[in-house]
Amino acid sequence: MRAYFGTPPVRGGPRPRSIADRFWEKVNKDGPVQPHCPELGQCWVWTGHLNHGYGRLQEGGHRGRGIPVTHISWEMQYSPIPEGVLVLHRCDNPPCVRPTHLFLGTGLDNSRDMVAKGRVSRAPGESNPMARYSETTVLAIRDRFAQGGITQRAVAKEFGIDHRYVNDILHRKSWSHLDGAPIPSGLHKGSNHWKATLADEQVAQIRERYKVGGISQTALAHDYGVGQSLIWCIVNGKGRHRIA
Secondary structure (H helix, E strand, O other), X not given: OXXXXXXXXXXXXXXXXXXXXXXXXXXXXXXXXXXXXXHHOEOOEEOOOEEOOEEEEEOOOOXXXXXXXXXXXXXXXXXXXXXXXXXXXXXXXOOEOOHHHEEEEOHHHHHHHHHHOOOOOOOOHHHOOOOOOOHHHHHHHHHHHHOOOOOHHHHHHHHOOOHHHHHHHHOOOOXXXXXXXXXXXXXXXXXXXXXXXXOXXXXXXXXXXXXXXXXXXXXXXXXXOOOHHHHHHHHOOOHHHHOO
């Protein structure tokens, strides 16, 4: 169990307040009753710092490690939390720290709980209220990448989206119900890799220009908008840049 009930004294100074004391001073027990589970009673709302709606308390002051306040509440009331286990909400109110509103579970339990309570939509594509893009945009992204000569990052910039979503779209991790261009082969290699900043054609150009001479690695980095360390890897055949 973590040291939630006391904090070691600082040499030559006063004993700091315990995490338990700091925890309770930021708990409002006069919280709302959730309409979908009135039998649970009022929520105890965390009034301190929130991270994406969930409370955290710094261990050892503002420079310490942030501890989820639901963990503190659970361990003070019940027992230590096993490794890899999450503290979930029965009330579906993220700032709530009332022990009877909490339960332990895995990430899978959390997902199943969200689906059971209707907090996750399984509707595909544009019919899903959480959809970020249109079907037209998704198909255009797949077709653009299938044409070749472009990285996932460049496609993302062209369409004004995060490159990680481009990777999901290409891998059919999202929008899998749409056909569009076939899944490109070698998505984890060369310029097809989601982290790639240059297309294979650009890598070949850089190597040829440097081989001909008359241009420095710094100038090449400026021309292609990348770091000089990447240019060094390319001209020296390091990593994925061993292409012919």
